[in-house]
Amino acid sequence: MGFFSAIFGTTDNTQLVEAIKEGAFLVDVRTPGEFASGSVKGAVNIPLDRIASQLAQFKNKKNVVVFCRSGNRSGQAQSILQHHGISNVIDGGTVGNVKECVG
Template identity: 40%
Template sequence: MSDIETVTVSDIPEGARLLDVREDYEWAAGHAEHAVHIPLDQLPARLGELDPDEDLYIICRTGGRSFRAAQWLVGNGYSALNVAGGMDQWLENGLPLVSDNGLKPVIL
């Protein structure tokens, strides 16, 4: 098992590439405005959409799926960091959210 670097939401640098691996319905309900959305199960098929030379900050709801995604990405030569606490922590830290469903953004 490879060592995956884990960071908190407050460790994510301004302008960093944030990859949200939650399901479509979770993303639609609320997400970080500049995040890229690729659900975990679509990651292998959509790998070409990501830059292997860019640090990817992987986020899900609490950190489990993002850890698996980061592990898989690192195993495939990408630079990926797991965001501990995920979108729950993002919300707790008062960071901005947007939704795709016209409703007030929430984390599901």
């Protein structure tokens, strides 16, 4: 989710919804404390600062959705993963946005 789409509400979640329906690997990149306060059903917690050391968990996944509190860390996580050759990563933005898409 880009900065302007977040502000102006022009986010198209079609790709995100489809990926979730197809069983995407949902990754909450917030801290363990934030994750413990509630997340998306079925999501795993891999904090942003551990993404690069946990690359094996992302291998062979059809789709990966990363998300956080504001959308900033998820964008960083997407960049890190793509830098390491994992191209099937969707920035889900906020935990609330992903929750809405999970239904």
